[in-house]
Amino acid sequence: MSVELADDEREVLRRGLAEWGGPASCTEALAVAMGFRSVAGLLEDGGRLRAAxxxxEPxxxxxxxxxxxxxxxxxxxDVFGSGLDWSITTGFSDEQTIKILRRLQRTISRTLHGARHRLDG
Known part of the structure; x- marks a missing residue:
């Protein structure tokens, strides 16, 4: 499924995935809760998803x-993720990131919701 995203939106998502291989500390339970099969799966799938x-790519x-x-x-x-270090490790301020995340949430939610209704109809 293709979603039209701005460059900064794609970059925040890419950086977010990359952080799991850096300063973030994921547990197996958290990786599974996020939809990955394990921490190893998060890191492996994260590389593929960053490239996509x-x-x-859709x-x-x-x-x-x-x-x-x-x-x-x-x-x-700040317990599991980058938290307070986010702006240092990604180059995106907290203010920039929250605005970008809100745009992403709206865009992706709307796209997924619309696709589900097209499939149901």
Missing amino acids: LAAG LSPQDWRRVVTATEIVFAS
């Missing part, structure tokens, strides 16, 4: 949910 985002609805959820958590949580 960079190339502007993702499955499940992948869109996982990408957004992983980015939300890694941005906000």
